[in-house]
Amino acid sequence: MPRLTEPQHPRIRLRFTALYAATLLLVLLGAAGTLRYALRATLRREFDQSVLASAGLVQQFFRAEIEEYVTVEATLAHIAGELVFEDRAIRIRKPDGALFKIVGAPVRRARRPLSGPVRTVRFALDPDIAPRWDIEVDASAANVMALQARIDRWFGVGIPLLVLCAAVAGWWLTGRTLRPVVRMADAAARIAPASGARLPIDDPTDELGRLGVRFNALLDRLDGALAQQREFLADAAHELRTPIARLRARVEVAMLESTAPNDTAVWRAIDQELRDVSQHIDELLQLARADAAGDEATMRTESLFLDDIVADELPRWQPEAQRRGMSLDYSVLEESPVLGDASLLPRLVSILVDNAIRYGTSGGLVRVRVRPDNGAALLDVEDDGIGIPPNERARIFDRFYRGDAARIKRPDGSGLGLAIAAWIVRQHHGTIAVSAGVGGGTLMQVRVPLAMS
Numbered sequence: 001m002p003r004l005t006e007p008q009h010p011r012i013r014l015r016f017t018a019l020y021a022a023t024l025l026l027v028l029l030g031a032a033g034t035l036r037y038a039l040r041a042t043l044r045r046e047f048d049q050s051v052l053a054s055a056g057l058v059q060q061f062f063r064a065e066i067e068e069y070v071t072v073e074a075t076l077a078h079i080a081g082e083l084v085f086e087d088r089a090i091r092i093r094k095p096d097g098a099l100f101k102i103v104g105a106p107v108r109r110a111r112r113p114l115s116g117p118v119r120t121v122r123f124a125l126d127p128d129i130a131p132r133w134d135i136e137v138d139a140s141a142a143n144v145m146a147l148q149a150r151i152d153r154w155f156g157v158g159i160p161l162l163v164l165c166a167a168v169a170g171w172w173l174t175g176r177t178l179r180p181v182v183r184m185a186d187a188a189a190r191i192a193p194a195s196g197a198r199l200p201i202d203d204p205t206d207e208l209g210r211l212g213v214r215f216n217a218l219l220d221r222l223d224g225a226l227a228q229q230r231e232f233l234a235d236a237a238h239e240l241r242t243p244i245a246r247l248r249a250r251v252e253v254a255m256l257e258s259t260a261p262n263d264t265a266v267w268r269a270i271d272q273e274l275r276d277v278s279q280h281i282d283e284l285l286q287l288a289r290a291d292a293a294g295d296e297a298t299m300r301t302e303s304l305f306l307d308d309i310v311a312d313e314l315p316r317w318q319p320e321a322q323r324r325g326m327s328l329d330y331s332v333l334e335e336s337p338v339l340g341d342a343s344l345l346p347r348l349v350s351i352l353v354d355n356a357i358r359y360g361t362s363g364g365l366v367r368v369r370v371r372p373d374n375g376a377a378l379l380d381v382e383d384d385g386i387g388i389p390p391n392e393r394a395r396i397f398d399r400f401y402r403g404d405a406a407r408i409k410r411p412d413g414s415g416l417g418l419a420i421a422a423w424i425v426r427q428h429h430g431t432i433a434v435s436a437g438v439g440g441g442t443l444m445q446v447r448v449p450l451a452m453s
Helices: 011-069 072-082 105-110 142-190 207-257 261-293 306-323 344-358 404-409 417-427
Strands: 088-093 099-102 118-126 130-140 301-305 327-333 337-341 365-373 376-382 431-436 442-449
Touching (some): 011 072, 011 088, 011 118, 072 130, 306 344, 306 365, 306 376, 344 365, 344 376
Antiparallel strands (some): 088 130, 118 130, 365 376, 376 442
16 A cells, blocks of 8 residues: 655644634733723723812811911912912813912923823812802823823734734644644555554544544454455365366367367367366466555565566567567567566566457567666567557556446456556655557556665
8 A cells, every 4th residue: 555645734732722822812902991991980980080189188288277367269279379289270260260379380280281182170179168259170180191102002012912822832732732633634544454553542542543443443444344354355266266267177178089070179269268267267366465464565576677587587578479469579678677576577468468468469569678767677568559549548547447448349358467566666666657659559567676786
């Protein structure tokens, strides 16, 4: 099973982090709005109370000093020179509304005017002692407004900073929480059929752990089913080989003993059918063994020369090619050392050459070339036969798949040969590709790594 490296997109982690940050932002905005409203109301109330306190202080002074200075005018003139307010301007108005005195007037003139906004409030001086005399207070709300602005700046800077810190912490915490999921996903991508590998589980009692335990149990059941299937296929193929071999032996004896031409033709047809069935059973047995071993099967690897393997294997196919009126050209065999299995590589060459002869044109040519190319040994098998349409090339290495043209030309095929060839190539860490040949047929190209010298 090829290992695929999939790009990781932390979408769940990002969504959780965004949800956490957005929730915290809403909570902070709600809390800040409530706190800001409460602070503004408190500051306004305190400001109003301070204005009342300023007027109340003038009233208390007036009541305390009236006995000493007797008249209202003398008392207020004395108070106006004695009291000084930092952020207040207090005017005393006569009963007719005319300005009488400004409290702390010399000092007030020496200072700058009150900073805005300014609030003006008018109070009665003392209805009993000084009827219709009023105190008019101008109070600056600049300090209150500055404090409110400073609080708003704190919120404007503090809330985004808190949300950012929370997002970083949420990203880290979410990643730590989802780490078992990432490990299980990576392990699942590496699990091959019947490999025995399972998902790693940190805590089998939590939600993710229970999911992993159930998934591993599912894998156990699947491996059991696959093992039964492979054992059945291997046993069936193995058991069928012996009776078919006996039938072929009897047919060969009958062919030797038969004297009638018609009987000989019948026996030869039966013998060919038995040969085809025997080949199909051998292919099924090979695939069953490959499935049992998996793509990571241990090979008997040794130093070989791919050109020598081809040179030894192709003479076996010369009689078949001549019977079909075809020619085998393997004049281009350059030295190509590889590390491989001495039983699998000849099988690979045999499958590709057999297909080229089967589906080539009668009287045509099959070219087999071996040469080193960019760190790989390149094996080309090219025919000038029926070819493979582009829309079928992606499936020709699937088991039991045969294209329409192949089924019409050779109905006796099994569709297993190229599946075995692809498995052999994978075992040697190579690649196999199909394309159109120069003469309109098919070009099978195999690349396996060159052996390091």
